[in-house]
Amino acid sequence: MIADFSSRKVQEDGIIKEKNGFFFLLPFKIRPECSIFMKTISPDSRTFPKNRHAMKYAILSDIHANLEALETVLARCHELGVDSYLSLGDIVGYNANPHECLEIMRSLPVAAFVKGNHDEYASNGDTVMAGFNPHAKSAVLWTQETLSDEEHVFLASLPYKMQVRGTPFTAVHASLDSPADWGYIFDVHQAMDNFSYQYTQICFCGHSHVPIAYCKKMLARPGELPVDELKLWASKPDEEGMMFHSDEADEIVLPVQPGCKYLINVGSVGQPRNRDPRASFAVYDDEQRTITRYRLPYDIAGTQEKIRAAGLPECLATRLEHGL
Ligand SMILES: [Fe+2]
Numbered sequence: 001m002i003a004d005f006s007s008r009k010v011q012e013d014g015i016i017k018e019k020n021g022f023f024f025l026l027p028f029k030i031r032p033e034c035s036i037f038m039k040t041i042s043p044d045s046r047t048f049p050k051n052r053h054a055m056k057y058a059i060l061s062d063i064h065a066n067l068e069a070l071e072t073v074l075a076r077c078h079e080l081g082v083d084s085y086l087s088l089g090d091i092v093g094y095n096a097n098p099h100e101c102l103e104i105m106r107s108l109p110v111a112a113f114v115k116g117n118h119d120e121y122a123s124n125g126d127t128v129m130a131g132f133n134p135h136a137k138s139a140v141l142w143t144q145e146t147l148s149d150e151e152h153v154f155l156a157s158l159p160y161k162m163q164v165r166g167t168p169f170t171a172v173h174a175s176l177d178s179p180a181d182w183g184y185i186f187d188v189h190q191a192m193d194n195f196s197y198q199y200t201q202i203c204f205c206g207h208s209h210v211p212i213a214y215c216k217k218m219l220a221r222p223g224e225l226p227v228d229e230l231k232l233w234a235s236k237p238d239e240e241g242m243m244f245h246s247d248e249a250d251e252i253v254l255p256v257q258p259g260c261k262y263l264i265n266v267g268s269v270g271q272p273r274n275r276d277p278r279a280s281f282a283v284y285d286d287e288q289r290t291i292t293r294y295r296l297p298y299d300i301a302g303t304q305e306k307i308r309a310a311g312l313p314e315c316l317a318t319r320l321e322h323g324l
Helices: 035-041 067-080 098-107 117-123 134-146 149-157 188-195 300-309 314-322
Strands: 015-017 023-025 056-060 084-087 110-113 161-163 169-172 202-205 212-216 227-229 251-255 261-265 279-285 290-296
Touching: 056 067, 067 098, 067 279, 067 290, 067 300, 084 169, 098 110, 098 134, 098 149, 117 134, 117 149, 134 314, 188 212, 188 227, 188 261, 300 314
Parallel strands: 056 084, 084 110, 169 202, 202 261
Antiparallel strands: 015 023, 056 279, 161 169, 212 227, 212 261, 251 290, 279 290
């Protein structure tokens, strides 16, 4: 049984009332704004002070130095009244505006920056980049040369994962079970490994550039896995093994249910790979308790022109229009 210790349910006389009618009697008087106490006992419930205003968080991942996509996404975030941002890593790599994208992201009210694999290789001087294809590698080498020393230090200093204070979020680029090994999450078994290390209600991740969502139930029936892929955001592989979405909706709203934990891949702002070339990102609304996934068209031709002008591999330009 999980009690809802949200501040609205904390009584001045020290009694906490649970949704299903159960009461917990505490031996001392606690204050509704005592969020540190509530955070300790209730990692997956709302932990905000009573007088705190509702917040909207935009979650952006894999921007990959694509200025046109980033500006389009941020304009929409402004219209939506976003208050704060989570940056899930790979701000740089592949495309031609790493400095500009870093400058913009660092100017925003960002509650969490975590490091992606391209951020790591662009800042640690690694020239081998095990596992990278030659095109990705050549873009990282170009990025290493392009960034300033201060930007190298900033990227190198980022953590692999972060529990975001005052929110029900954990942010990670790849996965919580081995964040520095850059593994991918594409199925419920990989999602279960991640949930083993997830102490908040929601974990946002990126890395695969494919939006996908999983829910861990409180109880699973015999023979049932405790984790489901959420059909609302479901993607599936085509005959070549590429992931794609059948749903082309501009917005898909996922209600956050009490008693469930969520692992949400928000897709990529700057290099989507599920055969939908539109920029992908998500917004968490803590008043509505929803996570909305957005897809937005942007000026792909403008980004391609810059890739070519910078002398980056041609395939990095062409893949953008195909969402690969
Ligand atoms: Fe990436």
